[in-house]
Amino acid sequence: MTYALPPLNALRAFEAAARHLSFKLAAHELHVTPAAVGQQVKALEARLGVQLFERLHKQLILTAAGQAYLPGISEGFRHIADATAQLKPAGTVMLQLGIHGAFDLRRLALAEFRNARADIGLRVLQPAGLHELVEGKVDLLIARGLGHHPGYRCDRVNQGSGLGDWLIAPEGTADCPEIVSFREWLRAQSAETSRADRNRPRLVGTVGS
Template sequence: MTYALPPLNALRAFEAAARHLSFKLAAHELHVTPAAVGQQVKALEARLGVQLFERLHKQLILTPAGQAYLPGISEGFRHIADATSQLKPAGTVLLQLGAHGSFDLRRLDLAAFRSMHPAIGLRVLQPAGLHELVEGKVDLLIARSLGHHPGYRCDRVNEGPGVGDWVIAPEGTADCPEIVSFRAWLRGLPVEKALASRHPRLVGMAGS
């Protein structure tokens, strides 16, 4: 059976915008720009031949068609998420790390990190840049830059002024336990101490 489905990215943009009733908040969740969310929704409306939102001044309202469409789309994403979670080993959190092409990954001793943090499934994409971070292909990024990116937390890997290597993560997810653990690993700090300041209930995860 062949399913007649609109593009997945357009459906994700609609579902997030409909939940938040905001292109800006949907963009923050999806790590893209509000303009990109708006374009995806507009393309979806054109494909379906119906208007899903009323775009008022500083206000987004679902049309009757949008209200009818949302529950089924949200339920579909929940089924996909549930099916995906069943493929993962119990207790494993996936952390996708990107790194610029000239960064020497041997500096990180990733095998030792994986050994110390079996609850974190670490995957690496190299080369990767801000585009991959914005598109959600990686959760955090080691980038060669000046470390100034609005909406993102930037932590310097090496000391010194000017251009350097920075760990960059969206502000909304920068304090997730797995990202805190990796940031602490880079700094050579005890992970338990770094986690305790933000997630006292999750300290055990770092050492499990």
């Protein structure tokens, strides 16, 4: 049997917005921007051919169609969450890390992180960029740039100023334990790399023979 389903991200955006009656609060829950939630809901309405919300000034109201749609969607997500919980090892939190395409994964020593933090299941998506972070496909991102993104915490990965690698996480989840653990790990790895670079012998050229 083939299920006729709208995109999952659009359904998540609708369900969260309907519970909170707020794109802003839904965005905080889903780790995306309010604009992204609004776009997902608008795309869902276009696909279904049904208006799900009345958008009033500073107020969001479910239409009759939205009220009828919400219970089944919420129940479906509860079933998915319950089924997933039965499969996932107790105590394990999944962390989705996005990395830009030019970054050398060997710098991160991810195998050591996984061994040290068996309670955190780490998955890597490369290449990934801000689009994947905004859409909620990754929880945090190592991106190349200047590190200025309103609504996101940006921590520099490498030393120096100007263009560089940054660890970027939504402000709403930047202090989650698993993200804090990875940030501290990354900071320690960066410090160790810097010490190794300083202690590495350098060849000194001589003039003449």
